[in-house]
Amino acid sequence: MASMTTRRAAAPVLFFFLLLLVASEMGTTRVAEARHCVSQSHKFVGACMRKSNCQHVCQTEGFPSGECRHHGGILRKCFCTKSC
Template identity: 85%
Template sequence: MPTSASTYHFGTRDRVRRVGSRMASTSRRAAAPVLFFLLLLLVASEMGTTRPVAEARRCVSQSHKFVGSCMRKSNCQHVCQTEGFPWGECRFHGGLLRRCFCNKLC
């Protein structure tokens, strides 16, 4: 009687091992395309970053019409637009003084 029980137990283990090995091979088959896709994505993202990017130069000039210390960007920007510049910004100039500087793409 003990021999048949041990044989039955061995047979169950054998079946479990076979099913487990099938599951392992199935998961390996499913993982291969996923890993390939991730590798392809990595290579594609690296290729995209190697291209040189041309940046436009920015010309900066201190405003000739702005009077006083520059406290608000909106005031500086308005004065710069009257001088023919697309935008302006307040910057420190010579220590504690904030001046209006006008900017445009060269």
């Protein structure tokens, strides 16, 4: 008889913790990622071969970063990036 009473007492506690777990999952917040704006460098000349060169030129143009990307053709161009 004692085991039956223990099970009945444990059921509401188990239900409470299950409800608490579900509620905590529903209440999680999502962090929005920052959007990145991209602009082709106006000062970089030639094919972009090294990311470090592109970054340096982009920094002189007021951008925090830059990267080499293909843009329609075979040659890679320097594109400057920043959060917008």
